[in-house]
Amino acid sequence: MSQLQAGNDAPREIIRAEGIRKTFTLSRKQRKLEKSETGKKVALDGLSFTAYEGEIYGLLGPNGAGKTTMLRILSTLIRPDEGDAFIAGHSVVKEPEKVRASIGFLTSELKLEDFFTPAYLFGFFGKLHGMDEQTLEKRRGELFSRFGIDKFAEVKVGDLSTGMKQKVSIAISILHDPSVIIFDEPTNGLDVLTAKVVTDFLSEQKAQGKSIIVSTHIFSLVEKLCDRVGVIIGGRMAAEGSLADVSGGKPLEDAFFDLYKRTVTGV
Amino acid sequence: MSNILTIIKKEFSRFFRDRRLVIGTLLLPGLLIFVLYTLMGSVFADTSETYTAKVVNPSEAFASLVAPEGEDAAILLSEIEESDLDAAKAEVKNGDADLVIVFPEGFDQALAGGQTYPVGQAPNVEVWYDSGSASSSAAYNLVYSLLDGLENSLSNMFDVNFAGGGDLVSAAEAEASYYAMLLPFLILTFLYSGCMGIAPESIAGEKERGTIATLLVTPVKRSELVMGKIASLSVLSALSAISSFIGTFLALPKLIGGSIGSAFASYSAGQYFALFAVMLSAVLIIVSLISIISSFAKSVKEATSLSVPLMVIVMLVGISTMLFTTHAHAAFLIPVYNCVQVMAEIFSMQFSWVNLAITLGSNLVYIVLLVWVLTKMFKSEKVIFNS
Numbered sequence: 001m002s003q004l005q006a007g008n009d010a011p012r013e014i015i016r017a018e019g020i021r022k023t024f025t026l027s028r029k030q031r032k033l034e035k036s037e038t039g040k041k042v043a044l045d046g047l048s049f050t051a052y053e054g055e056i057y058g059l060l061g062p063n064g065a066g067k068t069t070m071l072r073i074l075s076t077l078i079r080p081d082e083g084d085a086f087i088a089g090h091s092v093v094k095e096p097e098k099v100r101a102s103i104g105f106l107t108s109e110l111k112l113e114d115f116f117t118p119a120y121l122f123g124f125f126g127k128l129h130g131m132d133e134q135t136l137e138k139r140r141g142e143l144f145s146r147f148g149i150d151k152f153a154e155v156k157v158g159d160l161s162t163g164m165k166q167k168v169s170i171a172i173s174i175l176h177d178p179s180v181i182i183f184d185e186p187t188n189g190l191d192v193l194t195a196k197v198v199t200d201f202l203s204e205q206k207a208q209g210k211s212i213i214v215s216t217h218i219f220s221l222v223e224k225l226c227d228r229v230g231v232i233i234g235g236r237m238a239a240e241g242s243l244a245d246v247s248g249g250k251p252l253e254d255a256f257f258d259l260y261k262r263t264v265t266g267v
Numbered sequence: 268m269s270n271i272l273t274i275i276k277k278e279f280s281r282f283f284r285d286r287r288l289v290i291g292t293l294l295l296p297g298l299l300i301f302v303l304y305t306l307m308g309s310v311f312a313d314t315s316e317t318y319t320a321k322v323v324n325p326s327e328a329f330a331s332l333v334a335p336e337g338e339d340a341a342i343l344l345s346e347i348e349e350s351d352l353d354a355a356k357a358e359v360k361n362g363d364a365d366l367v368i369v370f371p372e373g374f375d376q377a378l379a380g381g382q383t384y385p386v387g388q389a390p391n392v393e394v395w396y397d398s399g400s401a402s403s404s405a406a407y408n409l410v411y412s413l414l415d416g417l418e419n420s421l422s423n424m425f426d427v428n429f430a431g432g433g434d435l436v437s438a439a440e441a442e443a444s445y446y447a448m449l450l451p452f453l454i455l456t457f458l459y460s461g462c463m464g465i466a467p468e469s470i471a472g473e474k475e476r477g478t479i480a481t482l483l484v485t486p487v488k489r490s491e492l493v494m495g496k497i498a499s500l501s502v503l504s505a506l507s508a509i510s511s512f513i514g515t516f517l518a519l520p521k522l523i524g525g526s527i528g529s530a531f532a533s534y535s536a537g538q539y540f541a542l543f544a545v546m547l548s549a550v551l552i553i554v555s556l557i558s559i560i561s562s563f564a565k566s567v568k569e570a571t572s573l574s575v576p577l578m579v580i581v582m583l584v585g586i587s588t589m590l591f592t593t594h595a596h597a598a599f600l601i602p603v604y605n606c607v608q609v610m611a612e613i614f615s616m617q618f619s620w621v622n623l624a625i626t627l628g629s630n631l632v633y634i635v636l637l638v639w640v641l642t643k644m645f646k647s648e649k650v651i652f653n654s
Contacts, residue, residue, distance in 0.1 A: 075484050078648040101486040109652070110484065111477035115281060127273045128485040173484075 011052035019083035058226035067215035107184035114158030129176040274495025297514035304518030318406035320366035365406040369393040447615035452585035461507030467570035470561035548630035555637035
């Protein structure tokens with residue numbers, strides 16, 4: 001299932017989505033608002049894309065385009081209606097546990113329990129990832145000092161600052177040293193300092209050879225971080241390629257608006 | 268398996284490290300029940316009260332009934348003149364005395380004469396009381412029954428259960444049937460309320476705070492997560508129920524007399540084992556049900572309020588043993604109801620292994636089914652993301 005490309009130099013596929021379709025059933029109220037007859041909203045309409053090992057892939061799109069839905073499918077939190085996606089060769093539909101073992105998933109929606117300390121939670125999640133005490137201890141030392149959590153290791157998460165909470169979340173999400181990192185809206189709601197911690201972390205992970213996929217609607221973030229982008233509009237892939245391919249010599253923002261006009265109005 | 272243990276351990280440390288939860292679910296229920304029942308018991312059981320009555324034309328026959336030889340008088344009688352009658356009535360009205368009794372003149376002689384009269388023409392004993400005062404009402408009832416007894420004894424044709432005859436029940440059996448009615452209801456209510464204090468917090472609370480999704484992106488299987496949650500919540504609910512039960516155990520004798528201890532001593536090891544098995548299946552079913560409600564709810568508050576209707580149903584099923592008992596085997600397929608009936612059978616010493624087997628077997632099927640439903644729910648985006 002792991003897809004090796006022809007030729008030795010060609011990059012190796014690490015994430016591949018194939019015709020992913022996902023619809024949500026609307027409540028009666030939503031049905032009226034959306035003026036939908038069928039009572040279904042199509043979030044993803046046959047989305048396909050490929051990300052290669054060692055790169056940062058950006059899913060770019062406006063709110064409601066389906067970015068978060070796609071990343072939730074990749075992290076196996078929800079299942080696609082049709083299609084499948086493969087991460088490091090594992091199907092998100094058939095082998096969700098193996099997929100979860102090879103990814104680190106981060107989003108502002110995933111919270112840590114306020115009641116526990118970073119040290120406790122690190123141990124708890126480490127055990128759920130099947131790590132032994134020795135490996136766990138070593139990894140905790142590395143990550144806690146990398147993010148400056150050492151001093152706060154025994155402070156309850158609820159008493160930490162927003163920035164420190166984010167750092168703890170990052171440390172815990174990659175404690176099992178995953179080869180793929182999935183990050184939904186990495187800098188949303190963060191101040192500039194905390195946002196920098198996040199972007200620095202992503203660059204650093206890339207340098208270590210990790211494969212990363214992020215979703216965002218922030219152009220500057222894509223320009224700064226991403227090697228390749230997929231532009232999602234209305235649940236479909238409107239354009240995909242290297243940053244240069246997609247922007248076509250223009251600033252990414254302008255290129256996006258052209259693309260949006262073409263896709264939505266058909267002009 | 269090790270994942271289930273990891274989750275159980277975490278649920279336990281979440282609970283036991285939180286002083287508020289430990290006090291609220293383990294200490295307070297038992298303590299409150301003990302204090303409440305003891306207070307109720309001391310109010311209801313207070314029969315040593317003596318009443319005061321003012322008497323015009325006192326009767327010796329009546330006085331000897333009020334204070335039989337060697338016993339304290341239940342009513343203190345004090346003689347007054349007929350001219351003081353209105354003042355005495357006023358004392359009853361304002362609570363200084365409980366009763367005014369006016370015997371007709373020559374009452375004792377009339378009794379000795381043994382003559383009978385048609386209704387309305389017999390000598391009349393006036394008893395004045397105030398139904399607005401509890402002690403006056405009680406005194407009136409006492410005097411009324413004493414006078415009634417006095418009248419009956421004069422025209423006696425036969426006695427019932429005076430020199431012989433009586434209840435053949437043994438003390439243990441009498442207590443057993445009493446507890447058979449009461450205990451299944453109490454046990455079920457304690458289990459349910461214990462669970463209601465814990466499960467919504469652990470499931471709807473994690474959902475509300477967004478911490479459950481963090482668990483769901485680890486390689487742990489949904490079924491392992493569900494089993495870990497249900498196992499730990501069951502233990503904690505059972506502990507909370509045990510706390511309530513200890514409170515009841517200590518206070519019940521004060522409330523209704525007798526002792527649960529002596530009733531319990533009469534059960535065999537087999538009965539205890541059966542009781543334990545039934546309670547275990549009951550707690551698993553209740554925890555699963557409330558967990559499903561909590562997964563469905565968007566917040567702890569919603570989960571708690573959605574659990575209330577189910578609690579009413581469970582409590583109604585709990586009192587079913589006071590209304591009727593069944594021995595039809597098919598009835599033991601009904602969840603919760605079967606637990607109540609089997610517990611009642613065990614307590615009343617009319618225990619059937621067949622019914623126990625049907626109950627445990629069917630409950631096991633229900634528990635597996637509920638765990639399966641909960642696992643399904645944990646896979647649904649609607650449940651995880653409140654969308």
